[in-house]
Amino acid sequence: MTVTVQSVPSPRHRTHAIDRAFLSLERTHPDVRWDTGGVAYLSGPPPKLADLRAYVGMSLPGLPMLASRVEGRTRRSRWQQDADFDVDRHVHEAVADGPAEWEPAMDTALNTPLPPGTHWGIWLVHGHAPDEYAVCYRFRHACQDGSAAAVVFRALLGGGEPSARPVLRVGRRADMPRRAGRALGLAAKFGYDALVGRGGSQAAPFVPTGERRLWRGRTPLADLRHIGATAGGSAHDVHLAALAGALSAWSVESGVPLPRVSALVPVDARRQDEEQTWGNRCFALPVNLPVDPVPGPGGSAGGHSPRQRLERVMATTAKLRSEPWRQGIQDLVRFMPDRPTEWYLRKVMSRRVTDILATSMPLSEEGVLGATQVTGTALLPLVFPGHLFGVGLSFFGTWAEVSFVTDRALPLAERLPALWERAVDDLRPDPVDGP
Numbered sequence: 001m002t003v004t005v006q007s008v009p010s011p012r013h014r015t016h017a018i019d020r021a022f023l024s025l026e027r028t029h030p031d032v033r034w035d036t037g038g039v040a041y042l043s044g045p046p047p048k049l050a051d052l053r054a055y056v057g058m059s060l061p062g063l064p065m066l067a068s069r070v071e072g073r074t075r076r077s078r079w080q081q082d083a084d085f086d087v088d089r090h091v092h093e094a095v096a097d098g099p100a101e102w103e104p105a106m107d108t109a110l111n112t113p114l115p116p117g118t119h120w121g122i123w124l125v126h127g128h129a130p131d132e133y134a135v136c137y138r139f140r141h142a143c144q145d146g147s148a149a150a151v152v153f154r155a156l157l158g159g160g161e162p163s164a165r166p167v168l169r170v171g172r173r174a175d176m177p178r179r180a181g182r183a184l185g186l187a188a189k190f191g192y193d194a195l196v197g198r199g200g201s202q203a204a205p206f207v208p209t210g211e212r213r214l215w216r217g218r219t220p221l222a223d224l225r226h227i228g229a230t231a232g233g234s235a236h237d238v239h240l241a242a243l244a245g246a247l248s249a250w251s252v253e254s255g256v257p258l259p260r261v262s263a264l265v266p267v268d269a270r271r272q273d274e275e276q277t278w279g280n281r282c283f284a285l286p287v288n289l290p291v292d293p294v295p296g297p298g299g300s301a302g303g304h305s306p307r308q309r310l311e312r313v314m315a316t317t318a319k320l321r322s323e324p325w326r327q328g329i330q331d332l333v334r335f336m337p338d339r340p341t342e343w344y345l346r347k348v349m350s351r352r353v354t355d356i357l358a359t360s361m362p363l364s365e366e367g368v369l370g371a372t373q374v375t376g377t378a379l380l381p382l383v384f385p386g387h388l389f390g391v392g393l394s395f396f397g398t399w400a401e402v403s404f405v406t407d408r409a410l411p412l413a414e415r416l417p418a419l420w421e422r423a424v425d426d427l428r429p430d431p432v433d434g435p
Contacts, residue, residue, distance in 0.1 A: 015070060015077045018333070019279035021342035022142035023070070023077065029385070033212070035114060037138035037380040038149060038394070039403075040157055044372025046126035046133035049093045055369075056122065056156070057087045063155050065278050066090075066120060070143065079278040089115050096127035109136035110212050110380070119143040135369070141382060145280040146361050147268050157374055158364030183331040190332075191340070193286065194347035204351065204386050205256040206409040215404040216378050217417025219424050224400045230429050231307075233314040234321065235400065236360050238427060239393045240265075241310040243358060244289040245423030246416060248303070251291070253419075254412040261291040263358040264348060264384075267320065269333035283333050284345070286354050287316050306426040351386030360393035367396070378403035389413065 015023075026034050047055070060067050069082040092112075096105035109123035119140040126133035135157070139149060224235040231237075240263065251258045267283045290312040292303035304312070319325045347353060359381050367374030378401060379392025389406040402420050406413040 015079060016279045016281065017336055017338045017341040018145075018282070018345070019070070019142050020077060020338050021345045022140075022280070024342055025345070026140070026142055031210075032385055033210070033383065034141050035138045036141050036146070036149075036382045036390075037120075037136065038153065038392075039109075039134055039136045039214070039378045039380065040153070040367060040374050041134050041376040041378075042132070042367075042369060042372045043375045044131055044133075044370075046124060046372075047370060049091070049124055052093075052122070052124055052135075053087045053091045056091050059156055060087075063152060065144070065148065066152070068278060069117075069119065090118055090120060091122045091124070093124040093126070096125070099128045102128035106134070106136075106214065107211070109134070110138075110214060114138065114140065133372075136380075138380065141280070143279060145282040146266065146359055146379070147270060147282065148280075150361050150363055153367075153377075154364050157367040157369055179327060179331050183328050183335070186325070186328045186332055187336065187340070190285065190348075191344060194344055194353055204388075205254075206407065206411065208407045209409050211408040212380075212383065213406050213408050213413060214378060214380065215406065215414055215417050216376070216401065217403075217421045218376070218399045218401045219421055221395055221398055221400045223428070224424065227310075227424070227427050227429065231310050231314065233310065233317070235395075236393070237310060237313050237317055238424065239360060239400070239402070240287065240289060240317070240358060241306070241313045241427060242420050242423035243391060244291050244304070244309045244313070245306060245426060246419035247289065248292040249419045249423070250412060250416060251293075253415060256411060257293070258291050258355075259293045261289045261356070262286045262354045263289055263356050264354040265320075266357075266359045267326070267329055269326075269330040271330065271334075281333060283329050284348055285320065286348060287313075287358075289313070306423065310427055349384045349387075354384075354387070356388050357381045357384060357390040359391075360395070362395040365397060377401050380405055383407060389416070391416075 022034065025032075064081075065079070067082055067085045068079045070077050071080055094105040094108035094112075096102050105125050105127065109125050112123070114121050120143070121138050123136040123138075124133065125136060137149065137152065221235070224238050228234045228238045243263070244261070247258060247261055250256070263286070264284050265287045267285060268281070269283050270281045290304045290309045359379065361379060363377055374396070376399070377394045377396040379394050380403070381390030381392045383390045383405055389404050389410060392403045392405070394401045394403070402417060404413065404416045406416075
């Protein structure tokens with residue numbers, strides 16, 4: 001059954017500078033995967049493909065950005081309604097022939113190119129078990145970012161609170177000169193940091209195959225928040241500190257030296273009225289991670305204690321949590337011209353500046369599709385050329401779920417989730433140090 005959307009309210013919107021930067025990157029690096037997304041795992045009998053297509057089609061009036069397309073040349077491109085939009089070209093399935101074929105079916109969902117002319121796709125993955133299935137949503141990053149994708153998740157599968165992102169207070173006109181000066185100062189600082197980098201590019205420790213693999217772990221969300229609150233930080237700080245600990249241990253196990261590691265961290269720069277937008281409203285900043293570069297005595301990673309890692313991360317992210325910096329980044333994203341935006345993104349994504357992409361996203365308190373329940377989630381962050389991997393932390397229900405998206409050739413990639421979980425355990429406060 002074909003469901004064609006003929007009329008979705010979608011006025012014309014000029015693409016944002018970040019969208020145009022990604023469109024330019026896609027054009028100049030056609031061999032790189034520029035799609036990202038997420039996976040929802042569900043318990044219950046899977047729907048038929050035709051039924052899922054019909055359900056997505058009925059949901060589109062509440063998600064007009066999905067039935068839109070980018071038209072025009074990069075510098076003059078605009079979003080407008082796609083009069084020829086067809087759900088069948090966007091919703092697919094990958095069928096496993098029994099439990100042993102689960103991984104190949106998921107590989108199909110993760111690695112099949114988006115059909116020409118589309119900027120997103122959904123894959124129904126089933127056949128490995130009678131009462132389990134997955135829904136994989138992928139999209140071109142030039143057309144959407146993670147915060148907008150979380151809106152799609154909540155519209156199609158979610159329940160509970162719509163968002164947990166911080167919202168800045170409404171400023172006064174008298175604050176504009178100060179805000180303009182701060183935004184210009186941040187632009188100069190970020191541009192200088194990207195230009196200087198780290199004094200040279202590190203060679204990637206593997207030859208990429210272009211095939212992505214997904215590895216997952218989880219920990220109770222309440223524990224992550226408690227660890228952060230006890231130390232005076234956030235759950236995301238705990239995630240980055242645990243990531244540094246996991247990388248230190250992985251370096252020892254894999255034999256891959258990591259003299260330094262910098263994570264590219266997205267920053268949501270949406271205004272209060274921009275939760276659902278056409279395109280991107282996220283900035284990205286490099287954050288140095290306290291990874292131990294040299295194995296300690298006996299071959300184990302040494303250098304920083306778990307608490308020292310957390311303190312180092314919190315000292316780095318303290319400014320990012322402050323309202324003046326978030327307001328400055330929001331203003332910068334809103335007004336920065338195309339060419340400086342593209343130049344900055346090219347620089348900050350390169351291995352000369354960063355090694356991994358590390359993102360986190362609140363999804364929802366619960367999720368359903370018909371009579372079936374969402375039991376787990378996984379983000380699918382980008383893996384930039386030369387990067388080790390992308391790592392995402394999704395907040396769903398009572399769980400914080402970590403996902404590592406790696407190239408198939410990365411050594412011992414399957415160990416990363418367990419090492420991250422162990423590093424979170426190491427960060428728990430002693431009974432005498434906390435409640």
